[in-house]
Amino acid sequence: MTQVRTKPRTPTPRQAARRKAPVDRLLDPAFFKALCDPTRARMVACLVKCGVPCTVSAIAGCCDVDLSVVSRHLKILETGGVLSKIKKGREVVYTVRADDLAHRLRALAAEIEVGCAGCGCPGTGSKTGCCPA
Amino acid sequence: MTQVRTKPRTPTPRQAARRKAPVDRLLDPAFFKALCDPTRARMVACLVKCGVPCTVSAIAGCCDVDLSVVSRHLKILETGGVLSKIKKGREVVYTVRADDLAHRLRALAAEIEVGCAGCGCPGTGSKTGCCPA
DNA sequence: TGCGTACTTGCGTCATTGTGCAAGTATACC
DNA sequence: GGTATACTTGCACAATGACGCAAGTACGCA
Numbered sequence: 001m002t003q004v005r006t007k008p009r010t011p012t013p014r015q016a017a018r019r020k021a022p023v024d025r026l027l028d029p030a031f032f033k034a035l036c037d038p039t040r041a042r043m044v045a046c047l048v049k050c051g052v053p054c055t056v057s058a059i060a061g062c063c064d065v066d067l068s069v070v071s072r073h074l075k076i077l078e079t080g081g082v083l084s085k086i087k088k089g090r091e092v093v094y095t096v097r098a099d100d101l102a103h104r105l106r107a108l109a110a111e112i113e114v115g116c117a118g119c120g121c122p123g124t125g126s127k128t129g130c131c132p133a
Numbered sequence: 134m135t136q137v138r139t140k141p142r143t144p145t146p147r148q149a150a151r152r153k154a155p156v157d158r159l160l161d162p163a164f165f166k167a168l169c170d171p172t173r174a175r176m177v178a179c180l181v182k183c184g185v186p187c188t189v190s191a192i193a194g195c196c197d198v199d200l201s202v203v204s205r206h207l208k209i210l211e212t213g214g215v216l217s218k219i220k221k222g223r224e225v226v227y228t229v230r231a232d233d234l235a236h237r238l239r240a241l242a243a244e245i246e247v248g249c250a251g252c253g254c255p256g257t258g259s260k261t262g263c264c265p266a
Numbered sequence: 267t268g269c270g271t272a273c274t275t276g277c278g279t280c281a282t283t284g285t286g287c288a289a290g291t292a293t294a295c296c
Numbered sequence: 297g298g299t300a301t302a303c304t305t306g307c308a309c310a311a312t313g314a315c316g317c318a319a320g321t322a323c324g325c326a
Contacts, residue, residue, distance in 0.1 A: 062150035
């Protein structure tokens with residue numbers, strides 16, 4: 001199913017840590033931090049299921065925390081690149097950055113497959129086998 | 134590029150929150166929590182770049198924290214479904230669950246696109262437009 | 267059986283983060 | 297201009313999490 005690209009490899013973790021690779025950027029902790037809180041995850045899931053941009057008040061309606069907390073969480077999600085924010089009069093409308101997110105997630109999936117393919121480890125779908133017996 | 138599937142939609146966030154959808158499971162905070170710490174992110178990036186299963190000691194060589202801290206972080210990554218662990222004698226070997234991760238990330242990307250497509254919001258690549266003016 | 271290596275766990279400390287309340291800012295409407 | 301609505305920010309507090317050290321467990325080897 002997945003076509004594996006060229007596969008740079010570094011024998012030891014110490015050496016691997018020095019080498020720069022796209023996966024370093026894709027594993028940006030700020031992005032994952034944005035989604036690691038249950039309240040924030042619920043808010044994003046809510047926006048995805050809703051399918052339309054929503055105001056802060058509307059989003060607050062789907063979680064049982066104070067409006068100020070919702071406002072702060074939305075800011076964190078915006079900083080993490082998950083949501084985008086548009087001011088419309090006195091309302092603030094938040095939207096899921098769907099294209100960016102999907103692109104980022106797929107790129108990360110590809111990088112992980114490229115890095116781990118061919119080592120014959122369980123769960124990598126490889127056949128060659130490079131793990132110590 | 135992306136073929137959009139059927140697109141369930143719920144007008145308000147409050148209603149959307151009640152409706153169960155795959156995105157709820159895919160946005161599991163435990164998974165994102167595993168990757169939200171800089172040290173853990175570096176460890177995973179290191180394993181991906183390295184391309185082979187590594188022992189706890191070897192992984193500790195690529196980050197400047199105590200071995201006990203590394204051991205704890207690896208456990209969190211295993212719990213979050215990022216790594217798998219195999220005991221070999223007195224060594225413990227950790228492997229990136231590449232197939233699972235790639236599958237999960239792609240599934241999430243697809244769900245986000247399905248949920249957000251067609252609303253005409255910036256960053257969704259849609260043309261129809263359902264956002265309030 | 268004793269010893270060394272590899273890893274895990276208990277404990278205390280410090281920093282970060284999630285939360286609610288209250289006050290503040292910005293915008294629309296009368 | 298005054299008031300209501302929508303959201304943000306300051307502050308205090310509790311909970312969580314990352315960390316190092318030290319002690320403990322598991323396993324291989326002589």
